[in-house]
Amino acid sequence: MKKRSERFWQGVVIAAAVLSPLFLVAAAQNKAPSLPQGNAKAGKAIFDQNCSLCHFPNQTTTKIGPGLKGLFKNKTLPVSHKPTTVANVLHQVLNGNPSAKPMPMPAFKSKFSKKDLANLIAYLKTL
Ligand code: HEC
CATH class of the missing domain: 2.60.40.420 (Cupredoxins -  blue copper proteins)
Incomplete structure (x- = not known):
């Protein structure tokens, strides 16, 4: 039988693994294409x-x-x-x-x- 705290940390790791690509995609979509300095x-x-x-x-x-x-x-x-x-x-x-x-x-x-x-x-x- 696994300890409760071990389960908790497993949950955190899985959640992070699932969510982090979503954050990366969101960040990439928000990023403007790089433009030179405008006048x-x-x-x-x-x-x-x-x-x-x-x-x-x-x-x-x-x-x-x-x-x-x-x-x-x-x-x-x-x-x-x-x-x-x-x-x-x-x-x-x-x-x-x-x-x-x-x-x-x-x-x-x-x-x-x-x-x-x-x-x-x-x-x-x-x-
Ligand atoms: C022939 C007419 C026409 C020309 C030329 C034109 N637009 Fe528009 N523009 C529209 C119309 C109609 C809309 C609103 C409709 C829409 O996007 O649904 C619009 C919407 C926009 C919006 C709002 C978009 C939004 O998401 O609310 C921006 C910003 C914009 N135009 C910028 C520009 C810029 C900058 C130029 C020149 C490089 C330009 N437009 C040239 C007709 C024109």
Whole structure:
């Protein structure tokens, strides 16, 4: 017959073994792709050319997509309500949303370099 404390520690070890990969996966998903240092001024030019058609930078009112004023100051994103992380914003920019209403948001995956993305994020953080 095993001692009670031995069982307890076995339980702890098994729980740790089961849970730790889950934590690693969660940590990996939260991690933003590594980007070079961004320049907000260069990012503004990218925004003006590619995003301002559908997004106001200085209001939260919807144009075609949601106004992005205060984007990174809010805990959650305006439409999906996912947490406001660089990774989630990049995901939206890279993949767009083909089923967005009233008009799909285009994917910018093939359009922006890493440097462009870093500049854009730096600008979005100033809104
Ligand atoms: C043709 C219009 C259009 C363009 C251009 C556009 N978007 Fe959007 N965007 C939308 C629409 C519509 C939505 C809301 C719908 C959705 O994602 O369901 C949206 C949503 C978003 C959101 C909120 C996502 C969320 O999860 O709540 C962010 C952030 C965003 N866009 C950033 C950008 C940036 C940055 C650019 C430029 C690189 C850009 N968009 C270009 C139409 C556009």
